[in-house]
Amino acid sequence: MPSPAGITELRKSTHAIPDATVARLPIYHRVLTSLLESGVESVSSHELAEVCGVNSAKLRKDLSHLGSYGTRGVGYRVEYLLFQIAREIGYAQDWPVVIVGVGNLGNALAGYAGSADRGFRIVGLIDSDADLVGQTIAGVEVRDLVELETVIAEHSASIGVIATPASAAQAVCDRLVASGVTSILNFAPSVLTVPQGVDVRKVDLGTELQILAFHQQQRAEGLRTGKTSKRTSPSPALENIS
Amino acid sequence: MPSPAGITELRKSTHAIPDATVARLPIYHRVLTSLLESGVESVSSHELAEVCGVNSAKLRKDLSHLGSYGTRGVGYRVEYLLFQIAREIGYAQDWPVVIVGVGNLGNALAGYAGSADRGFRIVGLIDSDADLVGQTIAGVEVRDLVELETVIAEHSASIGVIATPASAAQAVCDRLVASGVTSILNFAPSVLTVPQGVDVRKVDLGTELQILAFHQQQRAEGLRTGKTSKRTSPSPALENIS
DNA sequence: GAACGCTTGTGAACGATCGCACAAAGTCTG
DNA sequence: CAGACTTTGTGCGATCGTTCACAAGCGTTC
Structure with a gap:
C-alpha cells in the first residue's frame, strides 16, 4: 500500500498471514462494522470488495488466510466474519x-x-x-x-x-x-x-504530500506530451500505458 | 514503422520510476538536506543507505531511475544529488x-x-x-x-x-x-x-495502530508457544541460518 | 601508464503480491 | 432429486519489488 512499510522481524510463528493482507484487515473490519450497524446480515465478496475499494479475488484470498468463514453460493455472514477478523487483529485486547x-x-x-x-x-x-x-x-x-x-x-x-x-x-x-x-x-x-x-x-x-505532488507533476508532464491517465478509486500510483 | 523498442525508449523519458522508489525519494531528500547542512559534500551509497534505513543496493537502484548522478569509486555529490531529487519530486514547484x-x-x-x-x-x-x-x-x-x-x-x-x-x-x-x-x-x-x-x-x-497491534499479538503468541526469535546478533551478514 | 582499490550501475535470481479463471460446494427450483 | 445458478476458495501465471553479485568506471599510487 501503498504505503509505509514496517520492518517486521519474526513471523511465521503461527500461520503466516502476509503483511499486505494484515494491512487490509482493519479496513474490512471497519466496513463490516458499518454493515452490521446497517442491519446487513450477509455479504458477498463482490459487494464487500466494492465498498472496501479492492479486487474481489484479493478480498477472498485475504479472508482465506484466516480460515474458511464463507459459504459458497451465499457469501459471508457479517457478524461472524467480523468476529473472526476482530480476533485475528487483537481487536478485543x-x-x-x-x-x-x-x-x-x-x-x-x-x-x-x-x-x-x-x-x-x-x-x-x-x-x-x-x-x-x-x-x-x-x-x-x-x-x-x-x-x-x-x-x-x-x-x-x-x-x-x-x-x-x-x-x-x-x-x-x-x-x-x-x-x-x-x-x-x-x-x-x-x-x-x-x-x-x-x-x-x-x-x-510531508512524504505523503510529496508523493502526491510527484504524481501531480507527472500528470502535468503527461498532458504536455499528450498522454492520458486512467485510474479508478483507491490505491495510489499512476497509469503506465504501453 | 513504429517498433516496440521505440515505445520502450519513449517511456524512459517520462516516468519509468516505480512507485516504491517514489515513496522513498522524499526520505533521501530529507537526509541529504541534513547532510548538506552538516557540510558533507560527498556520500557513498552505503553511508546514505545506512542513514536512510534502507539497503544500499536498493538505494542505488532507486537513484539509477533518475539518471547516473554518481561517480564510480567516489560516491554522490550531496548538493548535486539533492538538486536532482528535488527536481524529480517537484520540490521547487x-x-x-x-x-x-x-x-x-x-x-x-x-x-x-x-x-x-x-x-x-x-x-x-x-x-x-x-x-x-x-x-x-x-x-x-x-x-x-x-x-x-x-x-x-x-x-x-x-x-x-x-x-x-x-x-x-x-x-x-x-x-x-x-x-x-x-x-x-x-x-x-x-x-x-x-x-x-x-x-x-x-x-x-487507526489502521496503523491496528497493524502494530497485530504484530504485537503475533509476538505474544510466539512467546507463549515457546518460539523465540533468535538472531540477536547486531552484525550484518550472517543471514542464512538453517 | 599500469596496477590496484573503491564504488556505482545493473543483469539476474528471488520473493511477494496481484488478478484471472475455474473447480468445488453450496442454494434454489421444479 | 436432478439440474441450474451462485459464490467461495485457490492454482497459476503475470507483475512488481528486493537483493545479490559483478562488470564497468573512476581515482590514486608507484
Whole structure:
C-alpha cells in the first residue's frame, strides 16, 4: 500500500498471514462494522470488495488466510466474519498505548484512538512542555517527560507513539525501547534506529504530500506530451500505458 | 514503422520510476538536506543507505531511475544529488494545497506543511465550524465550507487534504474533485470513491495502530508457544541460518 | 601508464503480491 | 432429486519489488 512499510522481524510463528493482507484487515473490519450497524446480515465478496475499494479475488484470498468463514453460493455472514477478523487483529485486547508529544498531532491521536473503542486504550500522554503537563486530554492527564518510564511500567504498555519534533524522536524512541515498548508508531520525520525485535511503522505527512505532488507533476508532464491517465478509486500510483 | 523498442525508449523519458522508489525519494531528500547542512559534500551509497534505513543496493537502484548522478569509486555529490531529487519530486514547484477540516489534525498539518518550505504552500484552510472560521492558523485564514470552490479556484489548487470526520469525507471529496482537484490526501477513516484520473492516498491512524497491534499479538503468541526469535546478533551478514 | 582499490550501475535470481479463471460446494427450483 | 445458478476458495501465471553479485568506471599510487 501503498504505503509505509514496517520492518517486521519474526513471523511465521503461527500461520503466516502476509503483511499486505494484515494491512487490509482493519479496513474490512471497519466496513463490516458499518454493515452490521446497517442491519446487513450477509455479504458477498463482490459487494464487500466494492465498498472496501479492492479486487474481489484479493478480498477472498485475504479472508482465506484466516480460515474458511464463507459459504459458497451465499457469501459471508457479517457478524461472524467480523468476529473472526476482530480476533485475528487483537481487536478485543484493548492494547495500552502511550503517546509521547502532545502537540496538535498527539492531540488528534489521543482523541482518535481514545474515543471510539478501536481496541486501544490511551494510558499515557507525555510531553516536556510544562504548560501542558497536568492538563487532561481525552480523559487522560498529561505527564512530564521524565515520567515516561514510570507511565509505561504502570500500564505495561508495549505500543508507543512518537508525535514529537524530529529532533527529539530518536531519544524518545530509545527510552521507549529501554522501557519495554516493542511496537512504535513514528510520526516524526526522522529515521529511527531500533534494536532487532522492535517493530517500527512510520507515518510521514510531508512524504505523503510529496508523493502526491510527484504524481501531480507527472500528470502535468503527461498532458504536455499528450498522454492520458486512467485510474479508478483507491490505491495510489499512476497509469503506465504501453 | 513504429517498433516496440521505440515505445520502450519513449517511456524512459517520462516516468519509468516505480512507485516504491517514489515513496522513498522524499526520505533521501530529507537526509541529504541534513547532510548538506552538516557540510558533507560527498556520500557513498552505503553511508546514505545506512542513514536512510534502507539497503544500499536498493538505494542505488532507486537513484539509477533518475539518471547516473554518481561517480564510480567516489560516491554522490550531496548538493548535486539533492538538486536532482528535488527536481524529480517537484520540490521547487510550491504546490498550492487546500486543507479541509481544521481540527487537531488539520491544525497539525497546517503547521507542518506550512512552516518548513517543503515545496508546498497552504493556500486554503476550510472548516464548517463557525467558531473556527475567521481565525488565522499558520498564517492562513480559515474560510467557511461554502467557500471551498472559491478558494480552490482562487489559487488553482490541485492538491487537497481531507481531515474531516469520516461522515463528511465523501461529500468533501466530491466537491474537491468537481473543483478540479486531482490529488487527494485522505485522513478520514473511510474509503473514497473518485473518478478516473484522480489520485487518492489514504493515511489512517487507526489502521496503523491496528497493524502494530497485530504484530504485537503475533509476538505474544510466539512467546507463549515457546518460539523465540533468535538472531540477536547486531552484525550484518550472517543471514542464512538453517 | 599500469596496477590496484573503491564504488556505482545493473543483469539476474528471488520473493511477494496481484488478478484471472475455474473447480468445488453450496442454494434454489421444479 | 436432478439440474441450474451462485459464490467461495485457490492454482497459476503475470507483475512488481528486493537483493545479490559483478562488470564497468573512476581515482590514486608507484
